[in-house]
Amino acid sequence: MSDLYECHYGRADGVTIDAEKDNMKLNGFFYCKGSNCTKIKRAFSCDRFCPKITTPSINVFIMHNDSLTTADCEVALATNEAHGPEPGVRIDPTRFWNESQGAVLTSCLDAVRTQDGRIEAFDCLNGTLLPEEQIPHPWMNFTVFWKIYENSSIPVDMDQRFLPRQSSVTIYNSSKLFINLEGCVNTLKGECKQFLATHGSDGDNNTAQARFPCYYHKNSSTFVVARFDLQKTWKELMIAVIVPTSLFVISLITLCIITQSVRVGDDAKMRCKYCIDGSDQEDSAGMASKRRYAPEDAPNMAPSVSQQSNPTELNSISFDCGQSSTKSLIPMSPCSEKGSKRFAETLEKCCESSLTEDPPQISVEQVTLEEEKQKEDKPLMIL
Numbered sequence: 001m002s003d004l005y006e007c008h009y010g011r012a013d014g015v016t017i018d019a020e021k022d023n024m025k026l027n028g029f030f031y032c033k034g035s036n037c038t039k040i041k042r043a044f045s046c047d048r049f050c051p052k053i054t055t056p057s058i059n060v061f062i063m064h065n066d067s068l069t070t071a072d073c074e075v076a077l078a079t080n081e082a083h084g085p086e087p088g089v090r091i092d093p094t095r096f097w098n099e100s101q102g103a104v105l106t107s108c109l110d111a112v113r114t115q116d117g118r119i120e121a122f123d124c125l126n127g128t129l130l131p132e133e134q135i136p137h138p139w140m141n142f143t144v145f146w147k148i149y150e151n152s153s154i155p156v157d158m159d160q161r162f163l164p165r166q167s168s169v170t171i172y173n174s175s176k177l178f179i180n181l182e183g184c185v186n187t188l189k190g191e192c193k194q195f196l197a198t199h200g201s202d203g204d205n206n207t208a209q210a211r212f213p214c215y216y217h218k219n220s221s222t223f224v225v226a227r228f229d230l231q232k233t234w235k236e237l238m239i240a241v242i243v244p245t246s247l248f249v250i251s252l253i254t255l256c257i258i259t260q261s262v263r264v265g266d267d268a269k270m271r272c273k274y275c276i277d278g279s280d281q282e283d284s285a286g287m288a289s290k291r292r293y294a295p296e297d298a299p300n301m302a303p304s305v306s307q308q309s310n311p312t313e314l315n316s317i318s319f320d321c322g323q324s325s326t327k328s329l330i331p332m333s334p335c336s337e338k339g340s341k342r343f344a345e346t347l348e349k350c351c352e353s354s355l356t357e358d359p360p361q362i363s364v365e366q367v368t369l370e371e372e373k374q375k376e377d378k379p380l381m382i383l
Contacts, residue, residue: 007046014039052139059103059132061145062111062121065201066208068142069111071119074099078162085171096162103130104156105149106163109211123211127156127163171216176223181233183223199226 012031019026020035029044030037053068060076062069076097080088097104109123130152136144157163177199185191203209215228262270 006049007044009040009044010042012038012040014041046143050142053141053145054139055135055137058135059099060119061103061105061149062119062124063105063107063149063208064109064111064121065211068145069113069119073119076104081161082164082169084160084164084168094162097127097156101129101156103132103135104128105130105152106156107208107211109213123213124163125166125169128152129154129156172221172224175216175221177214178223178225180225180227195226 014030016036016038017025017030018035019032019037026037029040031040032038050068053070057072058070060069060071060073062071075095077093078096079091079093081091081094082088104127106121106124106127108121108125111119111121113119128149130148134148140148155163155165160168179185179192179195199210199212201208201210212226214224214226216224261273263273264270
C-alpha cells in the first residue's frame with residue numbers, strides 16, 4: 001500500500017506467514033509486524049491523506065504525480081500541438097478552454113505556479129470537462145476526486161490536439177525501462193533506489209502512474225532509456241576508438257624501427273647499426289677474425305726457447321699457445337731428461353686449454369746439480 005493512503009480495517013484474522021522464509025506466499029493484503037505477516041480477509045477501505053480538497057470557486061484540477069493543484073482560471077492557452085504518436089510541434093499561444101465550459105480535469109507531468117498568478121503545466125493528457133454541479137461542496141477527499149475523474153468522459157479538445165487522450169499518443173504499449181543505455185550505474189550513490197522511487201509507480205492501489213520523459217527507438221520497442229546524452233555518447237565512442245588505434249600504430253612503428261636498426265653480434269649482444277662508434281667496429285672486426293684451435297693442433301705449436309750460456313743462472317722461456325693467449329716469461333734451469341719430458345707434457349696441456357681462458361703460468365725453480373744428485377725425485381715445478 002502506498003504511504004499516501006490511510007486504510008481502515010477491523011483486524012487481521014487470516015493465516016500467519018513468516019516473510020523471511022515464505023515470502024512467495026504473500027499474495028493479498030497482510031498486516032506485518034517484523035517478519036510475521038497476518039492475512040487480512042475482510043474488505044477494507046482506504047483514503048488518501050488529503051482529506052479536504054477545497055472546491056468553492058475552483059474550476060481547474062491538475063494532477064501531477066501524487067499531487068493535486070487547484071486554481072480558478074479564466075482561459076487555457078496551448079503552446080504545443082500534439083500529432084498523435086509523432087513528436088509535437090511548437091505553436092503560437094492558442095486558446096482551447098474558457099471558464100464558461102465548466103471545470104477542467106487533466107493529468108500532467110508537472111505544474112508550476114508563476115509569480116504573475118498563472119499556472120504552467122507540461123505534457124498534459126486526458127483533459128476532460130466536468131459540470132460544476134457535479135463537484136461536491138465545500139470540500140472532498142482524494143478518493144472522491146479520483147472516482148469523479150475516472151467517470152468523466154467529456155473531452156476538452158475534440159480534435160485531440162492540445163489535451164489528447166493517452167491512447168492517441170501511445171507509441172508502444174509495453175517496453176522495458178532502463179536508466180541508461182548500459183542499464184546500470186556504478187556511482188555508489190543509491191541512484192537505483194532513487195530511480196525506482198521516481199519511475200516505479202505503476203498506478204496500483206489508486207496511485208498515479210509515474211510520468212517522466214524518456215528516449216525511445218522508432219523501430220524497436222525492446223527498451224527505452226531515461227537518461228541519454230548524445231554528445232557524451234559520441235565523445236566516449238571516439239575515445240574508445242582513437243586511443244587503442246593510436247597505441248597500436250605507435251607500437252607497430254616502434255617495432256619496425258627497432259627491427260631495422262638493431263642487430264645481434266657474434267657475442268649475443270644487441271647493437272645499433274646507425275650509432276656504432278670506432279671502438280665497437282674494431283671489436284667486431286677482431287671477433288669476426290677470431291678462431292679456435294682444436295686440441296690436436298696444439299702439439300704442432302712448438303714453443304720458442306732461449307737459454308743462457310750459464311746453466312746456473314736463471315734462464316727464460318717464451319711460448320705462444322694461440323692468438324688469444326699472452327706471452328709469459330718462465331724461468332728455467334737445466335733439467336734432467338725426466339724433467340724435460342715432464343715440462344713438455346705440461347706445456348702441451350697449456351696449449352690445449354680454451355682460448356677464452358687465461359693460460360696457466362708455469363715457473364720452474366732453479367736447482368743446482370749437487371741438489372739434483374742428492375734428490376732422486378723429479379725437478380720441482382710449481383703450477
